[in-house]
Amino acid sequence: MSDLDPHVHQPARLRILMLLSGVDSADFAFLQKTLQLTKGNLSSHMARLERAGYVRVTKAFHGNMPNTSYRLTRLGRTRLAAYWKAIDEIRHGAE
Template identity: 65%
Template structure:
């Protein structure tokens, strides 16, 4: 019975990971808008995802304004796959199994 990864299971982070899994990278403002998150909330989620190595944070400047962009890592992609497997396992969970 493989446990679900709590870092990924949290609904906001799950959405973030799913979005990032489909793009090369996405920046802070885009993610905040796409997922309707406050900046503080998004910021802390991204820091958590980076801390466990599921995403990579790149800080640059666009013109003179700071621009933070995020990309999923190979490890993040692997864990996301494992997460869905664990969910599928729960989904099949019945007493008879």
């Protein structure tokens, strides 16, 4: 009975992870705009995902402007897949 990873099982983070799983990399502004999260909220979710090792953060400057971008790690990808598997088990009664 594989349990639902609490890092993934949270609406905002699930969306973040799904988005990242399709784009190779995305920056803070893009994530905030597409997911409609407040900056503070997004910031703390990303910090959490980073601490958990699910995303890698890259801070750089575009011209003079700071820019933070995120990419899913292999671990993050694995855990996301495992999450969907666990969801399917709950949904379809697998053991």
